[in-house]
Amino acid sequence: MSNMMYRAAVLSTIMEEMERDPNVVVLGEDVVGGMGTEGGPEAIGGIWSTSTGLYDRFGANRVIDTPISESAIVGAAAGLALSGKRPIAELMFADFIGVSLDQIWNQIAKFRYMFGGKTRCPAVIRMAYGAGYNAAAQHSQSVHQILTGMPGLKVVMPTTPADVKGLLRTAIRDDDPVIFLEHKALYATTGEVPDDRDFMIPFGHARLSRAGGDVTIISSGLLLGMCEAVADKLAGEGIGCDVIDLRTTSPLDEETILDSVEVTGRVVVVDEAPPRCGLGADLCALVAEKAFSSLKAPPLQVTPPHTPIPFARELESAYLPSVDKIEAAVRRVLAWR
Amino acid sequence: MQLSREALLAAYRQMKIIREFEERLHVEIQTGEIAGFTHLYCGQEAVAVGVCEHLSPADKIVSTHRGHGHCLAKGCDVNDMMKEIWGSREGLCKGKGGSMHIADVTKGMLGANGIVGAGAPIAVGAALASRVDGPGPDGLRVAIAFSGDGACNQGTTFEAMNLAAVTKAPCIFVFENNHYSEHTGVSYAVGTNQDIASRAEAFGMKAWRADGTDFFAVHTAMREVLDYVRAGNGPAAVEFDTERFFGHFEGDPQRYRGPGELDRIRATRDCLTKFRASVTGAGLLADADLDAVDADVMGAIEGAVAAARAADRPTAEDVLADVYIAY
Numbered sequence: 290m291s292n293m294m295y296r297a298a299v300l301s302t303i304m305e306e307m308e309r310d311p312n313v314v315v316l317g318e319d320v321v322g323g324m325g326t327e328g329g330p331e332a333i334g335g336i337w338s339t340s341t342g343l344y345d346r347f348g349a350n351r352v353i354d355t356p357i358s359e360s361a362i363v364g365a366a367a368g369l370a371l372s373g374k375r376p377i378a379e380l381m382f383a384d385f386i387g388v389s390l391d392q393i394w395n396q397i398a399k400f401r402y403m404f405g406g407k408t409r410c411p412a413v414i415r416m417a418y419g420a421g422y423n424a425a426a427q428h429s430q431s432v433h434q435i436l437t438g439m440p441g442l443k444v445v446m447p448t449t450p451a452d453v454k455g456l457l458r459t460a461i462r463d464d465d466p467v468i469f470l471e472h473k474a475l476y477a478t479t480g481e482v483p484d485d486r487d488f489m490i491p492f493g494h495a496r497l498s499r500a501g502g503d504v505t506i507i508s509s510g511l512l513l514g515m516c517e518a519v520a521d522k523l524a525g526e527g528i529g530c531d532v533i534d535l536r537t538t539s540p541l542d543e544e545t546i547l548d549s550v551e552v553t554g555r556v557v558v559v560d561e562a563p564p565r566c567g568l569g570a571d572l573c574a575l576v577a578e579k580a581f582s583s584l585k586a587p588p589l590q591v592t593p594p595h596t597p598i599p600f601a602r603e604l605e606s607a608y609l610p611s612v613d614k615i616e617a618a619v620r621r622v623l624a625w626r
Numbered sequence: 627m628q629l630s631r632e633a634l635l636a637a638y639r640q641m642k643i644i645r646e647f648e649e650r651l652h653v654e655i656q657t658g659e660i661a662g663f664t665h666l667y668c669g670q671e672a673v674a675v676g677v678c679e680h681l682s683p684a685d686k687i688v689s690t691h692r693g694h695g696h697c698l699a700k701g702c703d704v705n706d707m708m709k710e711i712w713g714s715r716e717g718l719c720k721g722k723g724g725s726m727h728i729a730d731v732t733k734g735m736l737g738a739n740g741i742v743g744a745g746a747p748i749a750v751g752a753a754l755a756s757r758v759d760g761p762g763p764d765g766l767r768v769a770i771a772f773s774g775d776g777a778c779n780q781g782t783t784f785e786a787m788n789l790a791a792v793t794k795a796p797c798i799f800v801f802e803n804n805h806y807s808e809h810t811g812v813s814y815a816v817g818t819n820q821d822i823a824s825r826a827e828a829f830g831m832k833a834w835r836a837d838g839t840d841f842f843a844v845h846t847a848m849r850e851v852l853d854y855v856r857a858g859n860g861p862a863a864v865e866f867d868t869e870r871f872f873g874h875f876e877g878d879p880q881r882y883r884g885p886g887e888l889d890r891i892r893a894t895r896d897c898l899t900k901f902r903a904s905v906t907g908a909g910l911l912a913d914a915d916l917d918a919v920d921a922d923v924m925g926a927i928e929g930a931v932a933a934a935r936a937a938d939r940p941t942a943e944d945v946l947a948d949v950y951i952a953y
Binding site for chain 1: 719720721722730732739740741744749750753755758769781785786949
């Protein structure tokens with residue numbers, strides 16, 4: 290095991306997979322950084338430090354620094370994937386999917402099915418998502434609810450450095466398109482990561498980060514830590530929380546969720562995306578449909594309000610779910626009679 | 627370079643296959659037997675064939691909603707395509723794609739596309755894949771983006787041209803100017819004085835222009851373009867001036883056409899008629915040679931339609947075939 294940052298887990302996994310498979314190609318804006326400047330290639334090495342050194346190691350044919358052209362980035366990833374390569378495209382900020390959505394939604398997501406199953410599209414589209422940096426409405430969003438609703442996309446949102454490692458390797462080796470969402474406020478977090486260069490975590494297998502048995506809390510990403518804090522606090526009062534880290538929103542590990550809910554009968558879904566037609570609503574519907582007889586309280590969701598993300602520190606803090614808001618929701622479902 | 631007799635016959639046959647494939651669909655669609663939206667390529671055959679006759683399966687093309695001609699010219703099977711358009715489970719895409727989404731990656735045909743302008747970035751990606759693989763004995767494998775005068779106005783096309791230019795990707799942007807983007811004329815919709823090739827030049831690309839109703843003009847221009855791109859000079863573009871003999875889609879009343887316009891372009895701008903006049907006039911082929919091809923093609927199309935009618939229909943279970951995330 291090695292102790293490493295979340296962002297280092299991203300970079301080292303890409304590095305290892307590029308060493309292993311000459312068909313793995315990286316592309317995106319500033320993935321090299323400094324092209325066409327006096328500072329020269331690698332002057333920046335990617336704004337998230339998730340591609341530093343790749344260009345020096347693998348050269349311009351496999352590490353393709355692109356102009357700011359998100360449609361062309363994802364479209365080129367599609368063309369690379371249809372031509373036998375395994376592209377890893379970086380969109381920098383998840384908010385930029387809007388500019389490239391046709392290529393994600395109408396192209397890579399549909400090729401295999403629409404072309405009669407004879408075509409695979411092994412493209413990984415990476416992007417940094419989430420709030421916490423006061424980056425305001427167009428650089429802070431959580432987009433998994435939009436992408437999870439699109440048939441043909443696998444959607445991954447790791448919480449820990451170890452999960453980054455295992456899930457990103459699975460994504461790169463997967464023959465279908467994968468959206469890989471990295472929470473920007475987690476990049477500097479650290480954790481133990483297996484050194485095995487074949488360490489992989491299969492999609493659709495959630496992680497039970499706390500086991501308690503009285504209430505089920507489901508989340509992923511930055512907010513998972515808050516859920517764990519609530520669980521740890523309530524444990525001191527003798528209340529046991531199951532905290533489920535989804536890892537992937539599509540495919541979805543329904544089994545782990547339903548197994549937990551059948552024991553606890555009480556569910557809180559904590560999500561960073563807005564409340565309507567999102568993960569919270571989706572999972573509340575899931576337990577209502579498939580675990581109705583186990584429920585002892587209405588399932589609740591804790592999400593931001595249905596607004597754009599505000600800028601000022603006070604406003605962003607008030608906008609986001611918090612430990613207090615999650616704890617309040619958990620106590621509400623526990624108190625339901 | 628003079629084409630051999632065999633090459634001339636092959637090119638004519640391919641153009642004739644596309645023509646009769648489309649003319650037959652135009653008739654069959656009116657019976658209601660074929661579902662969905664269909665956009666016919668009739669009139670533009672010399673472009674698809676004049677381009678694709680130069681290519682090997684390792685070269686890639688990305689097509690458009692008006693894609694039957696490109697698919698056939700790149701080697702997609704006639705019967706499998708007809709079955710697909712008929713919606714059969716035996717079709718090239720098992721009845722999942724239909725007219726606008728035909729693909730066969732084994733032939734280097736990376737897909738027709740229902741979204742105007744979506745193809746160009748995909749072609750750049752295929753060209754970047756070629757750059758990773760490096761040149762073969764006759765140079766780099768190329769990727770070709772077929773775009774119409776409609777797609778030339780999409781930002782995706784601009785992004786693709788710039789990305790190809792800055793990465794020197796072996797990508798060729800083939801613009802087929804048939805003078806109509808859906809129901810709107812180029813004189814209204816295309817700035818830059820309706821000169822599409824000049825847009826590629828603005829991105830620093832070398833560009834060619836040729837008469838897209840003249841197979842020999844297309845073929846000659848493409849030989850130059852391909853020599854240039856295969857040698858590693860980066861991307862290039864070519865604009866072909868061509869004609870669309872039918873409407874934007876089948877059922878289009880075409881009220882935007884001028885009086886006598888369709889008769890005029892059929893009489894003066896038909897690439898098959900022009901090919902015949904050219905090769906017989908030069909004594910390269912006889913009318914009888916071409917008539918024999920015509921008869922053979924009519925039989926092939928008749929056979930394809932019969933095969934499509936007789937082919938298995940998909941079932942409700944097929945909806946979930948080739949699904950990799952199921953709920």
